[in-house]
Amino acid sequence: MQVPAPFTYERAHDVDGAVGLLERHGPEARLIAGGHSLLPMMKLRLARPETLVDINDLHDLDYIRLDGGEIALGALTRHAGGLGSGLLAEHYPIFAEAERVIADPLVRNRGTVGGSLCQADPAEDLSAVFAALHGRAVIRSSSGSRSVDMREFHVGPYETAVGPGEMLVELRVPVRTRSGSAYEKVERRAGDWAVAAAGAFVQLDDGVVAGVGIGMSAVGARHFTCPPAEEILAGQEPTAERIAAAARTCAEHCEPTADQRGPVDYKRHLTGVLVRRALSRAVAAAQGGVA
Numbered sequence: 001m002q003v004p005a006p007f008t009y010e011r012a013h014d015v016d017g018a019v020g021l022l023e024r025h026g027p028e029a030r031l032i033a034g035g036h037s038l039l040p041m042m043k044l045r046l047a048r049p050e051t052l053v054d055i056n057d058l059h060d061l062d063y064i065r066l067d068g069g070e071i072a073l074g075a076l077t078r079h080a081g082g083l084g085s086g087l088l089a090e091h092y093p094i095f096a097e098a099e100r101v102i103a104d105p106l107v108r109n110r111g112t113v114g115g116s117l118c119q120a121d122p123a124e125d126l127s128a129v130f131a132a133l134h135g136r137a138v139i140r141s142s143s144g145s146r147s148v149d150m151r152e153f154h155v156g157p158y159e160t161a162v163g164p165g166e167m168l169v170e171l172r173v174p175v176r177t178r179s180g181s182a183y184e185k186v187e188r189r190a191g192d193w194a195v196a197a198a199g200a201f202v203q204l205d206d207g208v209v210a211g212v213g214i215g216m217s218a219v220g221a222r223h224f225t226c227p228p229a230e231e232i233l234a235g236q237e238p239t240a241e242r243i244a245a246a247a248r249t250c251a252e253h254c255e256p257t258a259d260q261r262g263p264v265d266y267k268r269h270l271t272g273v274l275v276r277r278a279l280s281r282a283v284a285a286a287q288g289g290v291a
């Protein structure tokens, strides 16, 4: 049986308490939220935190609400909460489409949005969603809050902008009218990590693309996105030809690795197909007047 290395356990009761415990215990302390990523890594001794700071009592961080023209999600929102949110479904169907294909109900009931993003697995789905939506992350420490563009949140595989003594507390996404969004993922079997995945957001103004975001997962896309592909569509009519050109650009710019889920050429091709499908559906939804 695999067991973790010894560690000290602390339980935080509010955000100040959590960041205070992180500061007191130093860089070898780790927060634990749903535990679905951290505990398996500890059992395999891939992670050996000296202290675990449990944040499951921070119920104040479990919310999805409208706030000043933005949708705000608390870091402790469970995947199931994101999947069931009427507010997200109304404004950004991409969320439910991504959440529906993340793992299984057991993981979704316990795993958190914040834990997923902070784990920063290169095949994690919500990173692509937040990249497509141009979201922001709010990070707290004992010296206050700072806001980080989600396109700068991931600094590498399993590495984020959250530093020692800091905690991700909230994700924010602007509400936009006349927009559409969609998520496409290919997995080997239900509940598996992506072979490749793509999300898209499009906002139209008088038939022209006023806002666009493309997110990709599992294919080595820098910051889970591809700005040169977005530039093909920005300020233009979203014709089938431009969508196809943007999808081709994504396929060219991503850097997948060969593994048990498939060879590089297959993943590159799949990326192009999924980006094209996601963009086409996002455009159709925006044309249909989906807010």
Ligand SMILES: Cc1cc2nc3c(=O)[nH]c(=O)nc-3n(C[C@H](O)[C@H](O)[C@H](O)COP(=O)(O)OP(=O)(O)OC[C@H]3O[C@@H](n4cnc5c(N)ncnc54)[C@H](O)[C@@H]3O)c2cc1C
Pocket (backbone or CB within 6 Å): 030, 031, 032, 033, 034, 035, 036, 037, 038, 039, 075, 076, 101, 102, 103, 104, 107, 110, 111, 112, 113, 114, 115, 116, 118, 119, 123, 124, 125, 126, 162, 166, 167, 168, 169, 191, 192, 193, 194
């Ligand atoms: C069988 C299985 C299949 C899965 N399939 C998928 C999939 O298809 N797609 C997908 O995207 N994910 C998948 N996952 C991952 C799943 O989404 C996990 O819930 C998620 O990776 C971690 O969330 P958690 O709350 O359990 O985080 P934890 O395991 O508690 O923490 C993960 C990391 O984040 C840190 N952390 C947690 N919260 C914070 C915070 N607020 N601030 C700073 N650091 C924090 C922890 O210290 C730790 O380093 C799968 C997981 C399993 C077990």
